[in-house]
Amino acid sequence: MPTDLAMHSVELNERFIQKMQSAAVDRVVKGDPRPSSAAVRTRDVIVIYHNPFQSPWPQVYWDRILETTGILEFARDTRHENRDIQSGAPAGWRSALEKADQTIRAAYDNPQPREALRTISTVWEHLDLTSELAAARSSLLMGKIDAPKLAELPTWFRVQEAGLLDAAEGEIGASPLAVETAKLLVQAVLASVEEGENLEAELETGPLGRVTIDWQIPGVQMEWMVEATDLPWPSVKVYQVHQRVDGDDLKPPQTHIFHNAFDVVESFSELLRAK
């Protein structure tokens, strides 16, 4: 189905268009008769196929993500690229981390497991130090911004909260810090949604004292896993997995790890707007 990029509110800048164009020329989708492909992000990753010989750029064709094309990795990379552009991160910063990934993967293939572990440990330690740096600077920056507004705590949270702290047999209950963070996050996202939007979630104790929040949103599966953090609100650590479930044509879940409440609220609002 031919369509036009503008119809889908795609925010493109020159660098992203260049990337798409070069991808269209360079990347041939395996097993697909069309000569080239490219990907673009709207609210989700959507793979599009572009035939430069038949239609002028940016006339595109939408298609579903095919497991055999190997396009998922490309779509992920392109999504990251577009996120960088939107967030203002300088181009190229990701390549250093990609090298770290490659080093870990290569080490895993080393026939000497102990040697491989040493290599991975070295890389991991550097990554942890980078993570510490990010946490410290984020914390300082958050001191310059008002914390997200909070709505009243919903009844469904109150009702389920008590059960979180109780440990099931052979397990541990939720960490009070994780429960407190989960509570603030729920209040923050509810403050950001339109009045009348009736949102609920199921709460459960997750592994190692985390709290899982399974949002009940029509057409979307969304789960958070909230854990206690070293730094106070609005620092958080939230694993988010969401997947659209309209129709039979399922797309892979998308994963994010958030470290501040602002990003959680923003992502949540985007998801609701797009549903």
Add this chain to the structure above:
Amino acid sequence: MHQQCIDELTPPEMQPGETVDEGEFFRNLNREHVAKCYSGDADEEPEYGYRLGRRQWRYWGRQSPGLSVSLRTCIHSELCSLVLHPLGTDCYHVARIDLGAINRSGLLSSAFVARYDPAAPNLCHFVIQPLDGVVTKWMELGVALNAPFPLAKKLPTTDEDKARARRAYERYRSFVKIRRWVRRQDGSLPST
């Protein structure tokens, strides 16, 4: 029964620690590990079947780094899977997990593997683990497998939704098939 199961094992030609990314595996389940796809469905013979509860996919961080399973072509039967499990008396149902089908589904950003972890007397024992992550990958798997049942609290009412639910269940069964009450409800095991 215990000895017969041991005698009939056909362990894979693998070294401990080696991994595979396909194959069918048995996972022993206790009563709470199985949920109806639609909670409002009939208790006996629900029209839209059963699935694994999400907590099944939240096993990291405990003593095992992943999901403890037995290779079907090695242990041969659901019954032996229960019999050779150290805590098998707590388990009543068995899930058959098709790792290859899950990995080929296109719903995961990276593969899960099964690591050979023979634990005498069960020389068919493996541990399913994500290859490229921990927390996020288990969450992704849980969400991906639950995806066919987006409004699982409400039974489908329209013909279209009913057809979708049936297709979803068939799809789910291409990844996971659950055999309930391999151990009888009174705790005994069938003789064959």
